[in-house]
Amino acid sequence: MKLITHNMLTSNIIKGVTKGYPLGIIPRKVEVKDVDYNPEFLARMIPNMDWSAVCKAAKDVGHDEGLPKEIAPNFTENDEFLKAAHHVLLEIDVVEGDLVCPETGRKFPVSNGVPNMLLKEEEA
Amino acid sequence: MATIRTPNTSHLTSDDIEKIYEPAEDSFLLLDALEKERTFLKELNPVVCVEVGSGSGIVITYLAQLLGNCCLYLCTDINPRAAEVSRKTATINKVQVESAVSDLICAFQDWLKNKVDVLIFNPPYVITPPEEVGSYGIEASWAGGERGRQVMDRLFPLVPHILSPLGVFYLVIIKENDEADIERIMVSYGLRKISILSRRSGSEFLSVLRFNR
Ligand SMILES: C[S@@+](CC[C@H](N)C(=O)[O-])C[C@H]1O[C@@H](n2cnc3c(N)ncnc32)[C@H](O)[C@@H]1O
Numbered sequence: 001m002k003l004i005t006h007n008m009l010t011s012n013i014i015k016g017v018t019k020g021y022p023l024g025i026i027p028r029k030v031e032v033k034d035v036d037y038n039p040e041f042l043a044r045m046i047p048n049m050d051w052s053a054v055c056k057a058a059k060d061v062g063h064d065e066g067l068p069k070e071i072a073p074n075f076t077e078n079d080e081f082l083k084a085a086h087h088v089l090l091e092i093d094v095v096e097g098d099l100v101c102p103e104t105g106r107k108f109p110v111s112n113g114v115p116n117m118l119l120k121e122e123e124a
Numbered sequence: 125m126a127t128i129r130t131p132n133t134s135h136l137t138s139d140d141i142e143k144i145y146e147p148a149e150d151s152f153l154l155l156d157a158l159e160k161e162r163t164f165l166k167e168l169n170p171v172v173c174v175e176v177g178s179g180s181g182i183v184i185t186y187l188a189q190l191l192g193n194c195c196l197y198l199c200t201d202i203n204p205r206a207a208e209v210s211r212k213t214a215t216i217n218k219v220q221v222e223s224a225v226s227d228l229i230c231a232f233q234d235w236l237k238n239k240v241d242v243l244i245f246n247p248p249y250v251i252t253p254p255e256e257v258g259s260y261g262i263e264a265s266w267a268g269g270e271r272g273r274q275v276m277d278r279l280f281p282l283v284p285h286i287l288s289p290l291g292v293f294y295l296v297i298i299k300e301n302d303e304a305d306i307e308r309i310m311v312s313y314g315l316r317k318i319s320i321l322s323r324r325s326g327s328e329f330l331s332v333l334r335f336n337r
Contacts, residue, residue, distance in 0.1 A: 041194050041196075112208050114224060117227075118260070
């Protein structure tokens with residue numbers, strides 16, 4: 001699970017949880033992979049990202065060093081920012097670990113790079 | 125444009141095939157439909173592509189090969205084994221696909237609002253007793269309950285919320301699913317239908333439909 005995907009996930013599928021965002025990450029195995037850099041793609045995706053959640057996730061997995069705390073105002077032309085975003089969103093892969101609901105502490109396992117967001121019937 | 129080869133799924137083990145949906149005629153019809161839509165899809169210039177019920181991952185992998193690395197490709201399946209195999213299929217075919225275990229798109233629903241440019245679902249469409257719906261295993265591949273509609277009917281109301289203004293939804297159905305009724309529902313959400321491809325396969329008459337505003 002890349003951090004771009006983490007940015008889209010909520011635990012408000014749990015009964016009684018209102019926001020459930022962002023999910024905490026307890027990493028057990030994190031891999032860093034080379035992914036082709038596509039600045040146009042990033043420029044289109046970044047406005048959809050909750051950047052403070054990106055920063056928090058990066059910190060949880062121990063890859064927040066040098067990460068800009070805010071989206072650069074001119075990000076579409078800011079190669080340095082786009083490259084940092086590329087790395088944090090697409091190259092860091094949580095392979096094993098848990099995602100944690102910020103309101104209930106309910107854990108969602110990530111195994112073999114796949115988060116499992118299924119709930120038991122009584123939780124939904 | 126060079127033709128895109130069917131994704132390599134030779135890594136599927138016999139154990140995988142017992143537990144997840146092995147690509148079949150419906151999968152291949154969907155690939156053919158996407159190939160037919162290639163020019164349209166390129167012009168659409170999508171950035172977020174989502175497949176619900178990815179099974180082996182062959183369809184989302186094919187889409188990623190077709191459109192290239194200009195999109196986020198996300199797939200879900202209710203069967204954990206399928207979600208894992210989907211990720212593996214993407215990796216082996218050298219494309220970037222994010223895979224999650226989820227009922228439909230539940231845990232992504234808020235974020236996906238108005239953002240999905242391409243949505244794909246080859247649902248469990250076989251008519252079965254209603255109580256067969258709701259499994260997390262191989263039965264979820266086909267068990268569609270009444271009229272074969274019980275699972276897809278739960279996705280339909282979400283479609284108008286998650287599609288981007290120009291977004292498109294591709295759906296596989298069989299004749300028994302009642303195309304006219306599905307069209308009526310989608311029209312009530314402001315989505316019109318175009319039939320992309322149909323094919324008979326054994327006793328099934330399969331169609332791929334496209335819905336957009
Ligand atoms: C007919 S198979 C299609 C598999 C693959 N997309 C293909 O075309 O070969 C239907 C898939 O939907 C999945 N599925 C069934 N119910 C689901 C649900 N509620 N949410 C997510 N996936 C579901 C099944 O596990 C299965 O993988």
